Amino acid sequence: MGYLASLAYDAGKFHPVHEVVLAVRDFIVLGDGERVVVNQGLHGIAAYRYDESGFTQIGSLKPGSAVREILISTCSRYLAALTQDSASVTLYELTQA
Numbered sequence: 001m002g003y004l005a006s007l008a009y010d011a012g013k014f015h016p017v018h019e020v021v022l023a024v025r026d027f028i029v030l031g032d033g034e035r036v037v038v039n040q041g042l043h044g045i046a047a048y049r050y051d052e053s054g055f056t057q058i059g060s061l062k063p064g065s066a067v068r069e070i071l072i073s074t075c076s077r078y079l080a081a082l083t084q085d086s087a088s089v090t091l092y093e094l095t096q097a
Contacts, residue, residue, distance in 0.1 A: 047094075
C-alpha cells in the first residue's frame with residue numbers, strides 16, 4: 001500500500017494537506033495539475049481529481065492482469081498500459097469527468 005498525498009510548504013517544512021491510502025506503483029499528474037492517474041499494479045488504474053477538498057476518484061479500469069507501466073499522451077487524451085502478462089500495449093481513450 002501507499003499514499004497519494006498533497007503537501008504544503010511553509011516555514012521551510014512540508015505539511016500534509018490531503019491523502020488517500022491506496023496501492024500506488026507509480027502515477028502521472030496531467031497537465032492541468034488537477035488530475036492524477038495512478039498505476040495500482042494488481043489493482044488496475046485509477047484516476048483522481050484534486051481540488052481544495054482533496055482527492056476524489058473519477059474513474060478506474062482493471063486490465064486482465066497487473067499493470068506494469070502507464071503513459072499518457074501529450075494531449076492527455078490517451079492512456080497506454082503495459083501489463084505484466086503481455087508484451088503488447090493497450091491504448092485507452094480518456095474522457096473528461
